[in-house]
Amino acid sequence: MATAAELDRSADSADGFRQEARAWLEANFPLSLRGKDNAMSAVDGPTDETPDQKAWREAMGAKGWGVPTWPKEYGGGGLTREQARLLGEEMMRIGAWNPIGGMGVMMFGPTLLEYGNEQQKQQHIPGIVKGEVRWCQGYSEPGAGSDLASLQTFAEDKGDHYIVNGQKTWTSGGQWADKCFALVRTDKTQKHAGISFLLIDMDAEGVETRPIKLISGASPFCETFFSNVKVPKENLVGREGQGWEIGTRLLQHERNSLSGGGGSQGRMNQGEQIPSIAKKYRELDESGKLADSDLRTRIIKHEMDQRAFALTLRRAALEAKGNAGPSAATSVMKNVGARITQDRAELAIEIMGMQGLGWEGEGFSQEEIAQTRTWLWGKAVSIYGGSSEIQNNVIAKRILGMLDHQ
Amino acid sequence: MALLNDEQVMLRDMAREWANNESPTTAFRKLRDAAPAKGFDAEAWTTIGQMGWSGIVIPEEFGGTAFGYLSLGLVVEQLGRNLAVSPLSSTAVAASAIVMGGSDKSKQEWLSKLAAGEAVATLAIDEGPVHGGAITASVSGGKLTGTKKFVAEGDGADVFVVAAADGLYLVPAGEGVSVASRKMVDNRSHADVTFTNAPAEKLGGTDLTQAIVDRATAVTTAEMLGMADSAFNQTLDYLKQRVQFGQVLSTFQALQHRMAKMKTELELMRSAVEGALEAIDAGRSDVDQAVSLAKAVANDTLRLVSREMVQLYGGVGMTDEYDAGLYLKRSAVLENMWGTASYHRDRFARLNGY
Secondary structure (H helix, E strand, O other): OOOHHHHHHHHHHHHHHHHHHHHHHHHHOOHHHOOOOOOOHHHHOOOOOOHHHHHHHHHHHHHOOOOOOOOHHHOOOOOOHHHHHHHHHHHHHOOOOOOOOOHHHHHHHHHHHHHOOHHHHHHHHHHHHOOOOOEEEEOOEOOEOOOHHHOOOEEEEOOOEEEEEEEEEEEEOHHHOOEEEEEEEOOOOOOHHHEEEEEEEOOOOOEEEEEEOOOOOOOOEEEEEEEEEEEEHHHEEOOOOOHHHHHHHHHHHHHHHHOOOOOOOOOOOOOOOHHHHHHHHOOEOOOOOEOOHHHHHHHHHHHHHHHHHHHHHHHHHHHOOOOOOOOOOHHHHHHHHHHHHHHHHHHHHHHHHHHHHOOOOOOOOHHHHHHHHHHHHHOOOOOOOOOHHHHHHHHHHHHOOOOOOO | OOOOOHHHHHHHHHHHHHHHHHOOHHHHHHHHHHOOOOOOOHHHHHHHHHOOHHHOOOOHHHOOOOOOHHHHHHHHHHHHHOOOOOOHHHHHHHHHHHHHHOOHHHHHHHHHHHHOOOOOEEEEOOOOOOOOOOOOOEEEOOEEEEEEEEEEOOOOOOEEEEEEOOEEEEEEOOOOEEEEEEOOOOOOOEEEEEEEEEEOEEEEOHHHHHHHHHHHHHHHHHHHHHHHHHHHHHHHHHHHHOEEOOEEHHHOHHHHHHHHHHHHHHHHHHHHHHHHHHHHHOOOOOHHHHHHHHHHHHHHHHHHHHHHHHHHHHHHHHOOOOOHHHHHHHHHHHHHOOOOHHHHHHHHHHHOOO
């Protein structure tokens, strides 16, 4: 825990950095892009960049500020957490957004910085920093979801390379990805200790992806098939058998970003506030209250939940100063974040009635269709990245020390 | 935990240590059996005064430290963990009312004594069993008349901060003041206080009444936070040692997930409570919203944890020998004090325009 005295000492240098960030952003952020975050492309697929978008991505990529706290030697921003927070504030002030994102930033990069060798970091980090290389995650399999360690995709040792065979599923953005970080089995005789962390080129021979159509109509995930795919040994991160440890660490980074700890908080909850939607679609009584008192109560509970969660994220960020990376507490955040996202979507469509259940075509506004799709897509957030039930296991075992059956 | 300065860290640790050494729940049980007329242990209150806790929101010129409400909350939270009995919360918040609206004469007369723990002050606001009802007490020619119900620490108070229809007044115990004790489920001091032409000094209008009630509410949520955290951890310890079906209970997934859910709610509760205390210290304009958020969340969470404590302890949770019932009973009283969850949800929505 940082004391106020320590913060006072850093206040002067913080002020200087704020000025620097403000000047650079004003010189480099194209005002035409103000507020036009294209971060949802992870779900909708990549779109062609406009010249301004390209310039902004390249400027942030060269500066390293898309990943502000990553080390400078691999192209990162080299900023302290406090400076990164100030940068975020300055970006928000002018409506700038981060053009560098995706799984490379949220999950793989931080993990490679911890576990990769020097050559791997030099080879892979700069492409993530510049937003040039898209990564996807090869974890889940048809028979290995919550019980991930039962995965079967096998990497056979062939001397200087592996031959990989098997099937992954729920590969987010697999059809658009350049590379995949995958958990594969290098030893069939041990469950957890037989798993390794391997980097696979998605354009290698024998890699095939098939998009999965979701209930929301979108296809952000793929099935990915590996048939005799040749992968050089230098693409093994860590040791053979260390994959479970590395893969679990990566999931903590994922939960951290999904819960908003990585600064993406509210992306799912963006847009018009629920009370304002309610006032538009529903009757008010003579005192200006929503006439449906049961609905009103549930809206208030949701709004309070969201406010308490925002305060908790802020508190967690303050407490994390000086700590190394995300902890098991990210499971708490992920579950609350998922609950709030889903409650919000359920309330939004309930408020709108039949008008909130449009699929397409005449008679529904774009916002109404978006609410429907957001509601359906939102069912994923309590399942992906470790379901809420799995997070409760993590909270019970790792935070509360409640043991498994002996 | 909010970002604490050095004084706050020291204060918190000191309060935790004192509560554990000098005021564990066995001290509460002793007090319950002894049933002193004033409702608290005079010796413990003197010590609290000597440690400076009763002066935390009183300016230095009157013998306080002016550390502020987050600091007060930290101390109250630690005492709440062990159900420690004292008139600290009521005295501190009533002192705030004198600081904010009292005459120089009243400040001279009361603040140093309150800061030193040599006098007890309390708020007399509600006139019925549910917070938020009409306030009809009235003042004419400097004399206050009306009856206040369920006044916390009413039995031992030397001075009352009283809400009348037109604002807040300072009324010393004695002339025109009669106190009728109420025996409540939490075995703390609660009293109906009747004022009949009692000499009263005006502290401020209804805005001040609301500001002081918000402070009292925030401090109450700090006590609730300490109780909830402690009740949760006691339950967790119990689940780790109670054996059934050849296993300790903590290995059962159904129980693990109930505990994980409570842990999650506790994190939100801490943020909301500290957020309200910080809003007061920062003089923010949305203290009212922050306080209603904190009380609604605190009510829901402490209710969940205290009821689950009894259930998860099982049969022994129903016995007076175990502490679960003590937390349950105090919880129910604090859920009502300064407004139920539904009162604060309604207020929060009105403040936000729906």
